[in-house]
Amino acid sequence: MSAKQYDAIVVGAGHNGLICAAYLAKAGRKVLVLERRHQVGGATTSEEIYPGFTYTCCSYVVSLLRPWIIRDLDLPRYGYEILPLESTFTPFPDGRYLMRDSDPERTRRSIAKFSPKDAEVYKRFGQEMAELGRLIKPLIDDPAPDPLSRDPRELLRLGRLGKQLRGQGDEWLYANVKMMTMSAVDFLSERFECEELIAPMAISGIIGTFLGIRSPGTAYVLLHHYMGEIDGSFRAWGLPKGGTGAIANAIAASARALGVEIRTEAPVAHLLMKGNKATGVVLENGDEIQAKQVVSGLDPHRTFLKLVGEEHLDPEITQQVKRFKMRGSSGKVNLALDALPDLACLPGPGPQLTGGITIAPSIDYLERGYDEAKYGAFSKKPFMDILIPSLTDPTVAPPGKHTMSIFVQYAPYHLKEGAADWPNQREAFGDAVIDTLSEYMPNLKDRILHRQVLSPWDLEQIYGLTEGNIFHGELSLEQLAFLRPMAGWSRYKTPVDNLWMCASGTHPGGGIMGAPGALCARTMLGKRAV
Amino acid sequence: MPIPSPFHERTSPLCTSYRWKDWGGYCAVSSYDTSHEREYFAFREAAGLLDVSPLYKYEVTGEDAAALLGRMMVRDVTKLKVGRVAYTCWCDDGGKVVDDGTVARLAEDHFRVTAADPTLHWLHALSRGFDVAIEDSSARLAALALQGPTSRDILKCVTDADLDKLKFFGVTKAKIGTNPGWISRTGYTGDLGYELWVERDHALATWDALMDAGHAYGIEPAGLDALDVARVEAGYVLLANDYFSAKKVVLESRKSTPHELGFGWMVDLNRNFIGRDAIAAEVKRGSIWQLVGLEISWEELEALYSSFNLPPSLPVTARRDALPVYVEDGRQIGQATSHTWSPILKKYLAIASVHRGFETLGGKLRIEHTVEYERRQVTATVAKLPFYDPERKRKP
Numbered sequence: 003m004s005a006k007q008y009d010a011i012v013v014g015a016g017h018n019g020l021i022c023a024a025y026l027a028k029a030g031r032k033v034l035v036l037e038r039r040h041q042v043g044g045a046t047t048s049e050e051i052y053p054g055f056t057y058t059c060c061s062y063v064v065s066l067l068r069p070w071i072i073r074d075l076d077l078p079r080y081g082y083e084i085l086p087l088e089s090t091f092t093p094f095p096d097g098r099y100l101m102r103d104s105d106p107e108r109t110r111r112s113i114a115k116f117s118p119k120d121a122e123v124y125k126r127f128g129q130e131m132a133e134l135g136r137l138i139k140p141l142i143d144d145p146a147p148d149p150l151s152r153d154p155r156e157l158l159r160l161g162r163l164g165k166q167l168r169g170q171g172d173e174w175l176y177a178n179v180k181m182m183t184m185s186a187v188d189f190l191s192e193r194f195e196c197e198e199l200i201a202p203m204a205i206s207g208i209i210g211t212f213l214g215i216r217s218p219g220t221a222y223v224l225l226h227h228y229m230g231e232i233d234g235s236f237r238a239w240g241l242p243k244g245g246t247g248a249i250a251n252a253i254a255a256s257a258r259a260l261g262v263e264i265r266t267e268a269p270v271a272h273l274l275m276k277g278n279k280a281t282g283v284v285l286e287n288g289d290e291i292q293a294k295q296v297v298s299g300l301d302p303h304r305t306f307l308k309l310v311g312e313e314h315l316d317p318e319i320t321q322q323v324k325r326f327k328m329r330g331s332s333g334k335v336n337l338a339l340d341a342l343p344d345l346a347c348l349p350g351p352g353p354q355l356t357g358g359i360t361i362a363p364s365i366d367y368l369e370r371g372y373d374e375a376k377y378g379a380f381s382k383k384p385f386m387d388i389l390i391p392s393l394t395d396p397t398v399a400p401p402g403k404h405t406m407s408i409f410v411q412y413a414p415y416h417l418k419e420g421a422a423d424w425p426n427q428r429e430a431f432g433d434a435v436i437d438t439l440s441e442y443m444p445n446l447k448d449r450i451l452h453r454q455v456l457s458p459w460d461l462e463q464i465y466g467l468t469e470g471n472i473f474h475g476e477l478s479l480e481q482l483a484f485l486r487p488m489a490g491w492s493r494y495k496t497p498v499d500n501l502w503m504c505a506s507g508t509h510p511g512g513g514i515m516g517a518p519g520a521l522c523a524r525t526m527l528g529k530r531a532v
Numbered sequence: 533m534p535i536p537s538p539f540h541e542r543t544s545p546l547c548t549s550y551r552w553k554d555w556g557g558y559c560a561v562s563s564y565d566t567s568h569e570r571e572y573f574a575f576r577e578a579a580g581l582l583d584v585s586p587l588y589k590y591e592v593t594g595e596d597a598a599a600l601l602g603r604m605m606v607r608d609v610t611k612l613k614v615g616r617v618a619y620t621c622w623c624d625d626g627g628k629v630v631d632d633g634t635v636a637r638l639a640e641d642h643f644r645v646t647a648a649d650p651t652l653h654w655l656h657a658l659s660r661g662f663d664v665a666i667e668d669s670s671a672r673l674a675a676l677a678l679q680g681p682t683s684r685d686i687l688k689c690v691t692d693a694d695l696d697k698l699k700f701f702g703v704t705k706a707k708i709g710t711n712p713g714w715i716s717r718t719g720y721t722g723d724l725g726y727e728l729w730v731e732r733d734h735a736l737a738t739w740d741a742l743m744d745a746g747h748a749y750g751i752e753p754a755g756l757d758a759l760d761v762a763r764v765e766a767g768y769v770l771l772a773n774d775y776f777s778a779k780k781v782v783l784e785s786r787k788s789t790p791h792e793l794g795f796g797w798m799v800d801l802n803r804n805f806i807g808r809d810a811i812a813a814e815v816k817r818g819s820i821w822q823l824v825g826l827e828i829s830w831e832e833l834e835a836l837y838s839s840f841n842l843p844p845s846l847p848v849t850a851r852r853d854a855l856p857v858y859v860e861d862g863r864q865i866g867q868a869t870s871h872t873w874s875p876i877l878k879k880y881l882a883i884a885s886v887h888r889g890f891e892t893l894g895g896k897l898r899i900e901h902t903v904e905y906e907r908r909q910v911t912a913t914v915a916k917l918p919f920y921d922p923e924r925k926r927k928p
Binding site for chain 1: 565681682
């Protein structure tokens, strides 16, 4: 038994766990972070999987990390650097392409090749979404307001919010309500006419969910992505220098400077319980560590079913936890490249390779990919979101060589043959990805030095993401805000005394946002939010 | 009308944005693309290649070269060893700054002076009685700045010079590609970086060699917009913007002394140089102005914009329009002469001149900020210059 007494133990050194720990330490608490893996970050990780090449293994872009967290924890001082991701390039099989970047005129001209009307609407749409995002923003910087609460303070807050929203006018409210219920494709089709634009735009609505772009409710998730905020300017995604792992390292360095103790390779087996109270943790090696509070940086399934254990839970709660949908739908393929590949539609180096490259040639293409997933197979022609980080950040690969990060959807955790069949299908999945991509980059295969394929099953095994869900639970409407992770327990507190939740499974959800971690700490400290 | 620089044949086709400006009578690229962001990040994350040929350059040679420059410069450049460069300013008799630049000792009796303004006349005027020859090499020499963390790796591919031995503010003769030239570890970005000096006939070959080698290291041609952000982060003042040459202003109050510009560390009062007596008197009396860094409160800016029902917005480029700086009671005590959003520090920064007494680090001042045509104020905290100072800048 450890002699030290901690005010709090944070289980899991993902970015939210680290942020939560840093805020607690900032308030003078003695905090210990326990991480199962050999390095911090969780899914916010960069690893030299192949010598000389640093892969940003899982999460690959950042936009939602709250600016106030960056300031509070002084992250730039600890190595937090975000490089601009300027563009989105969408190649089509017939050799045409669509380029959207930070230059509005260039973007307008590119869209006009497909639809002059859409080219005009596009800019207005961006403004409309940014405006929506700005109004929704307070919701992600605060614990979720609960409409069923009887707490007068809560009602006041709701009242204020209601007033603010009403102040936006009826049109805005209608648009918002529609947005909450529509599918991404329907929502976008109300504004745009050309599929070549709608398809790549719609994918923001499905990333990380087990839904298709025609599934109701996916329009809202579009907005989630439009809130991407860097340097205070909306809708700008960025590439972390050194991969996303560098963000985790910066947060860890800041946390350590604040006095947080971080132990890696210290897997927690389960909580120490006294009645309904968490009193510490038991490590897999049998060590027991006491603490006044325990914070779980794991997803809701792991938190309740593994750390706490069903035997300590009300069956009602167990039911709710089990109903919380995880069902990962995506995988990652990371490549080390000997040289830059050429795009068939626009060969040679250039801005078409430096931003995001989206393989989403049509609505049906994406929907067919979903069809396969619904019946338990990975998409043979998947949607892909591709980055070549080494073009912007040369430190991640040897000179002249490159890394490629490919986010792939759909790769359902639950295969027809069962999730455990993923090791048998992993390479076939990787082949499908490379074969599909080779249709757009004919010389890709010749340039591959190394390939890492991460199926949702691998994400679960390696990173502890239950069912490989990258958001610790799907970001669908019924699992957001006061319903995340379950009704009545959206405030980071859990039904177990002295146990808190601080990760993406809580409001406001996944992505490298940090808000769950920070809001959890603030709630624990009894402080008002931002 | 500005004329092409020796690199124009290369820079011109790359400058797809057509964003040029006049720098010392030359066409200089503001930004190659419509946004300078990528070029800025090249300076900070890879390497940016910037044409700095418009800088004024002078070769001072002869037995008395050191003595002449010793007399002209506030810094004691006579002690400069061969192969070293000194950043310094020079003053008029009244101890007011005329210009700032670098002095490189290329040989015992050969110095190269760089300046922002034409300086030939001043050098000549001071040289009476000194056994020196002065050449205006501005047009003869083409110059490039290669700045950023991968600049050394790139340069190593094209030169025989031992760059691992070239210390911060060192200079060496070198073969660059197949041509002779000079490499100095200097720059205006506050990062690891080099400046290359070659005969103008070798300009294009030098450019090509660097671009070819740089390809694998993320090299980007960069323009002055990107430089302007980097130099504010680095805390470097810009002539004719953050201060004015004593020889070019009408009002005495527009002139600045070395101490007022943060150049006090260069001054050695135990020797004789132009402006010494006036500076000694100023030191006794105390300076009127102090150059400071300011960090502008983002929270207050956000709140200010929010009161207009707007998201916060800042100019996308570094700005040179002066903003008044106040104290809490409403008195104006100075002006911010350069300001920029720092993408790397995630802060809104300014370089300002404030009345003596308000330079204390951490001191809270107010800076003007206009939203929807309304002039408001937000808090600006006095911060240390340089704002950004990576270890690699001076690391061997």
